[in-house]
Amino acid sequence: MNFIHADLTASVTELKKNPSALIANAAGSPIAILNNNSPAAYLVPAETYAAMIEALEDLELTKVAEQRLEDGGVPVKVNLNDL
Template sequence: MQIIRPILADNTTSISELKKNPMAVVEQADGFPVAVLNRNKPEFYCVPADAYEAMLDKLEDIELTQLVKERLEQDEVEVSLDDL
């Protein structure tokens, strides 16, 4: 059974084109991810450093938001400054 995967990028290239000139592929995508296809199926995504860093920042924000929501439900513990 063949698995069909969606292409999750507006820009695509073949592995052959990526091998020929990787920087040209990245520059043509204008800062956006590029789906690298093998036999018309996405094999991996080439993500520029700025986009990757922004993605990691957003993931961290999501994790921190979840942590804050979990801690809002916890009982408060009173501490004096002298105990610190």
């Protein structure tokens, strides 16, 4: 059984009929697109998607920094105002 990670759902057929109305009715919330009652895709607002990508990039950079410290790298203090 697949868990649905959205409060709103729509079938693929509903999405095909009127995608603009579906997006408008969601009011910025993600929508799980179902195919045979299982999630096939998620429709998320562009701002949410951009924030997700940024968070993933930050996570990857954190992993790189942690690995460098484990490998004996020396941390450098940086003032964020200087960047």
